Amino acid sequence: MTRNVIEQFKPLFEPKSVAVVGASTKGGTLPNVFIRRIREFGYTGAIYPIHPSAESIDGLKAYRSLGDTPEPVDYAYIAIAAAQVPPLLAEARGRVRFAQVISSGFGEVDEGKELQETLAAAARAGGMRLIGPNCLGIYTPRGRVTFTETAPAESGPVGIISQSGGLGTDIIRRGLTRGLKFSGLITVGNCADISANDLLEFYLADAQTRVIGLYIETAGDGRRLFEILRGARAVKPVVILKGGRTRQGRAAAVSHTGSLAGDDRAWAALSKQTGCVMADTLDGFIDALLAFQALAPQPRRPTRRVVLFGNGGGASVLATDQFARLGLDVETFDKQTVDELARLKLPPGTSITNPVDAPVGTLQLEEGRVAEKILAAIYGSGRPDALVMHLNLSAFAGRTRTEVLDNLVQAALRVQARYPGQAHFVLVLRSDGEPALEERKRAFRARAAALGIPVYDEIANAGAALAALAFHERFIHARPRDS
Amino acid sequence: MTTLTAPIAEARAAKRAALDELAGKRLLASFGISVPKSVLVQDADAAAAACGSLKPPLVLKVVSPDILHKSDAGGVKVGLEGAVEVGDAVRAMMKHPAMENARIDGFLLEEMAPAGVEVVVGGLRDPQFGPLVMVGLGGVFVEVLADVAFRICPITRLDAEEMLDELKGAALLRGARGRKPVSREAVMDVLLKVGGERGLLMTHGEDIAEADINPLIVSEHGAIAVDARFVLTQ
Numbered sequence: 001m002t003r004n005v006i007e008q009f010k011p012l013f014e015p016k017s018v019a020v021v022g023a024s025t026k027g028g029t030l031p032n033v034f035i036r037r038i039r040e041f042g043y044t045g046a047i048y049p050i051h052p053s054a055e056s057i058d059g060l061k062a063y064r065s066l067g068d069t070p071e072p073v074d075y076a077y078i079a080i081a082a083a084q085v086p087p088l089l090a091e092a093r094g095r096v097r098f099a100q101v102i103s104s105g106f107g108e109v110d111e112g113k114e115l116q117e118t119l120a121a122a123a124r125a126g127g128m129r130l131i132g133p134n135c136l137g138i139y140t141p142r143g144r145v146t147f148t149e150t151a152p153a154e155s156g157p158v159g160i161i162s163q164s165g166g167l168g169t170d171i172i173r174r175g176l177t178r179g180l181k182f183s184g185l186i187t188v189g190n191c192a193d194i195s196a197n198d199l200l201e202f203y204l205a206d207a208q209t210r211v212i213g214l215y216i217e218t219a220g221d222g223r224r225l226f227e228i229l230r231g232a233r234a235v236k237p238v239v240i241l242k243g244g245r246t247r248q249g250r251a252a253a254v255s256h257t258g259s260l261a262g263d264d265r266a267w268a269a270l271s272k273q274t275g276c277v278m279a280d281t282l283d284g285f286i287d288a289l290l291a292f293q294a295l296a297p298q299p300r301r302p303t304r305r306v307v308l309f310g311n312g313g314g315a316s317v318l319a320t321d322q323f324a325r326l327g328l329d330v331e332t333f334d335k336q337t338v339d340e341l342a343r344l345k346l347p348p349g350t351s352i353t354n355p356v357d358a359p360v361g362t363l364q365l366e367e368g369r370v371a372e373k374i375l376a377a378i379y380g381s382g383r384p385d386a387l388v389m390h391l392n393l394s395a396f397a398g399r400t401r402t403e404v405l406d407n408l409v410q411a412a413l414r415v416q417a418r419y420p421g422q423a424h425f426v427l428v429l430r431s432d433g434e435p436a437l438e439e440r441k442r443a444f445r446a447r448a449a450a451l452g453i454p455v456y457d458e459i460a461n462a463g464a465a466l467a468a469l470a471f472h473e474r475f476i477h478a479r480p481r482d483s
Numbered sequence: 484m485t486t487l488t489a490p491i492a493e494a495r496a497a498k499r500a501a502l503d504e505l506a507g508k509r510l511l512a513s514f515g516i517s518v519p520k521s522v523l524v525q526d527a528d529a530a531a532a533a534c535g536s537l538k539p540p541l542v543l544k545v546v547s548p549d550i551l552h553k554s555d556a557g558g559v560k561v562g563l564e565g566a567v568e569v570g571d572a573v574r575a576m577m578k579h580p581a582m583e584n585a586r587i588d589g590f591l592l593e594e595m596a597p598a599g600v601e602v603v604v605g606g607l608r609d610p611q612f613g614p615l616v617m618v619g620l621g622g623v624f625v626e627v628l629a630d631v632a633f634r635i636c637p638i639t640r641l642d643a644e645e646m647l648d649e650l651k652g653a654a655l656l657r658g659a660r661g662r663k664p665v666s667r668e669a670v671m672d673v674l675l676k677v678g679g680e681r682g683l684l685m686t687h688g689e690d691i692a693e694a695d696i697n698p699l700i701v702s703e704h705g706a707i708a709v710d711a712r713f714v715l716t717q
Contacts, residue, residue, distance in 0.1 A: 222611030265633040
């Protein structure tokens with residue numbers, strides 16, 4: 001089964017040959033752009049433009065139909081008028097494995113529903129599997145194929161399925177800024193043939209993928225989604241961003257149960273029964289994926305006790321409240337830890353219990369290396385499950401050199417290394433939007449991300465991401481896989 | 484197997500959109516869920532005569548496909564102690580204005596459940612996910628506060644336990660405010676019999692659009708389904 005699904009989708013994620021339908025001799029169409037993008041992205045397999053009359057397109061020899069290429073095609077990218085797509089597919093004579101139909105005008109509009117049926121039938125007649133229609137493409141770094149202008153060349157552990165093409169682009173671009181690395185991202189649109197469920201099965205089996213993200217608007221076969229996720233037993237974290245979760249009309253409901261069941265109830269149940277994490281916003285989705293990419297879940301000891309360390313007293317008090325609402329404890333330290341911190345004789349104004357509020361004056365002691373002593377005391381006796389280091393860059397502005405920030409992070413990493421597997425380490429870089437500060441933050445975030453540290457804009461975002469991780473850990477803790 | 488599906492098959496044959504209370508309880512009983520001992524009678528004399536086989540106090544309920552909310556329609560009388568009271572109660576109920584235009588299939592005379600905490604267990608066919616099972620605490624908890632937990636069927640024992648933990652009123656089952664704790668195990672058993680792997684909803688999910696066991700009365704020792712409603716799929 002695992003073997004089969006990997007074999008089945010390999011030509012999609014690592015196509016040896018690509019056909020492109022809709023490119024023009026004059027250039028400038030989306031398919032022309034696609035040809036340029038995959039070449040720039042380093043695609044080295046054969047590219048076959050399909051065109052009714054042209055000899056060549058973008059310097060590549062063109063062919064009349066999908067059935068005429070010199071070798072079978074692993075992946076066909078199709079962006080032509082909706083009505084022209086079914087006849088095109090029907091001519092493929094079993095020589096195309098996957099066709100992704102970018103064109104819209106199918107099932108997403110009432111007048112296109114019938115055409116979508118025709119499209120699916122044509123794909124069957126042509127002997128191929130169909131992705132879309134009404135989508136944007138696939139980004140697969142292992143296959144050197146991308147539909148986006150900017151995409152990380154490096155593969156990573158995060159596999160994404162997005163029902164929306166535009167949101168798929170957002171996920172790649174924002175993810176790039178945040179340090180997310182993908183095993184693939186596929187936009188599936190109307191799912192006339194291949195469903196999000198099919199690709200979920202692929203990512204679950206795929207060795208490159210450790211974390212899975214889904215953006216879905218309609219579950220299609222929700223029952224199968226439930227069964228796949230239940231069967232997977234949270235072997236990989238799955239984060240779901242669900243569009244349209246609000247209560248749908250159940251006007252006909254006559255029982256209590258019927259009137260109480262909004263659409264959202266089933267999704268909440270899905271999460272509780274399968275361990276998948278439900279995200280409410282795009283940022284929350286990316287925040288959670290980032291935590292799962294960077295942090296190894298600790299199901300033996302689900303995350304609960306969090307230490308907040310950084311500058312910003314009010315911010316850490318607010319965060320303590322928010323963390324409590326998320327089921328995370330920012331507990332005060334016991335006497336031993338407090339005594340050890342007191343021995344460091346930190347400057348007045350430094351809190352020596354949790355949350356550890358350390359003003360800039362404290363954080364820049366020994367060029368930031370003071371953090372190592374503080375955190376060593378905390379890790380030694382406080383035994384946190386997670387450490388959130390939050391730095392308000394506004395307060396550092398004009399007072400410290402960049403090295404201090406790096407030294408703070410390096411100090412934390414040294415303590416982390418001394419206590420392997422004890423605490424998840426996340427970094428929050430707060431700023432006020434001032435351009436020079438934003439630039440400094442961006443550069444600092446990139447350096448931290450390169451070290452594998454998940455970086456968040458606000459403590460609240462880090463809290464929600466840690467809560468997602470804790471939820472996953474608790475799920476496995478309560479349902480151990482070896483039982 | 485035929486006996487299991489009989490109440491649904493009979494309702495389908497009679498082209499009814501829902502199971503009446505007695506049929507609903509037969510369906511529950513066939514899945515091992517406790518229901519009160521009861522007798523269906525057609526008139527006051529038969530009701531009075533049936534008293535001998537039941538242990539008072541008794542409750543009398545009208546059975547009618549036209550009456551959805553029996554209490555509101557004057558179709559429930561509780562605390563009946565003997566044949567005379569039961570006979571009078573049937574006669575009084577038949578004269579109630581809400582009964583005049585309703586089809587009356589009879590009257591259900593049944594033993595009253597011992598006191599306990601009222602729980603609601605429900606079921607639902609979700610268009611995307613198939614059968615869902617629900618639990619909540621009775622009265623205002625369900626009706627006003629919507630304090631309920633849903634799961635997709637089939638549920639495991641751990642799912643059932645987590646459903647109860649999820650309720651804001653969960654403490655009531657544990658014996659809040661000086662009361663004796665009631666049996667959480669009994670509620671979990673009912674949840675599994677309704678929503679578990681071989682439960683009612685996994686067996687008949689195609690036929691059941693909505694289900695309510697309301698109330699399920701839970702005591703220290705067990706749980707008993709005092710009223711049940713099943714709406715069939717179209």
